[in-house]
Amino acid sequence: MPTKTFFNLSDAKRERLIDVATKEFSEKSLNEASINAIIKSASISRGSFYQYFENKEDLYFYIVKTIKSDSEELFKQELKKADGDIFVGFRNYFPHLLINMMEEPNANFYKQLFLHMDYRATKEVAPEELSSHEEGSIETKKSVFSFVNRTQLQVDSVQELNKLMRLITSIMMHEIIEGFARDYSQEKIKANFYQKLNWLEFGAKK
Amino acid sequence: MPTKTFFNLSDAKRERLIDVATKEFSEKSLNEASINAIIKSASISRGSFYQYFENKEDLYFYIVKTIKSDSEELFKQELKKADGDIFVGFRNYFPHLLINMMEEPNANFYKQLFLHMDYRATKEVAPEELSSHEEGSIETKKSVFSFVNRTQLQVDSVQELNKLMRLITSIMMHEIIEGFARDYSQEKIKANFYQKLNWLEFGAKK
């Protein structure tokens, strides 16, 4: 996380820095992007940068966190509308996610992110509740899981439900990555995702 | 790909270089690994390195290709044994894959690979036939697909079958990555994978 000093900065300076960095990360991958380029564009001295951030990653994942809209909340809403049916919930949630990720202003940032994402980045992008995955402490906090109608699912516990939802999430992400890589239209990505969701929901076997 | 010059090298020199590089890539990620370290350990001059390889990636993916056992062939065999049932095929194939990836001598190399893998690397590791994915030219070559019993599946075409198998492959990889990240035992990884395979096969909905 950025330091207190960073958050003490004037809005103008802070936003300028973030804007410049976001632009850099939208054009280059995390590895290719350079602190030099950022501080030069933002007219900030090298020393200052390191007073705000531990390193490039620190800045990067702060931006990821910022950009990522509160998707979990949105999903909960769709889940409620769907009376706790996660398949319907995911289907209706997916278009929102696509828009957030594949349309301006975030499209290029996400493209770079997804095409160069490693395991760590995956966790940063995934909904927090699902990725945390502490097997014991799930039931305590009132969470997405409480909105799910489990009776209609082949799951025996919240842990299994968690696994199932994480599976769907990862399939979802996978489709978006594939979409970025192959320049698929949103429609095509949706079709691909829905097909996989159908297999998972009803079985791929006759 | 490495140059002709590289393959002209004496076995001793070539193997020494590959050994040293493999060790480096088993301890550090592709990004962290340094050509300097490799050429120093292998007692090779900087100029020579660039006469063998275009860059670090060139060497890296050559090693990946080498290390990766011909998994496709193994899978075909399991598929035949299973009378074309891909679910049985994948179930029986998975333990082989786990051993190849999670036991000596490849374990650390794969761990680094998987924990820092991006989209490109994903494609390098995935079975070639599945990753190529040229929608037209699939049926021509006699391939895995010809061993699959499609009648029992909810797929309408070879393209759909390809998608389904790519889905399973990606779930499989995902489980292995998760396993590396969380230091799961092979047994736990298997259990996780089989559960997901069951959902996919028979449906996650009651």
Added chain:
DNA sequence: TATTATATATGACACCTTGTCACAATGCAA
């Protein structure tokens, strides 16, 4: 207001990369 304390800014520096290139040293064939 003058002085002290705290927070912020700075850029030279050491140390690391990578890829290139002019040149040296081989090996092999005529």
Added chain:
DNA sequence: TTGCATTGTGACAAGGTGTCATATATAATA
């Protein structure tokens, strides 16, 4: 031996990162 093709070499330019002693604001206190 001469000549050509192949292989080997390390200094070099250009770029990267993180640190640190020092300078400059800004706030707080006497």
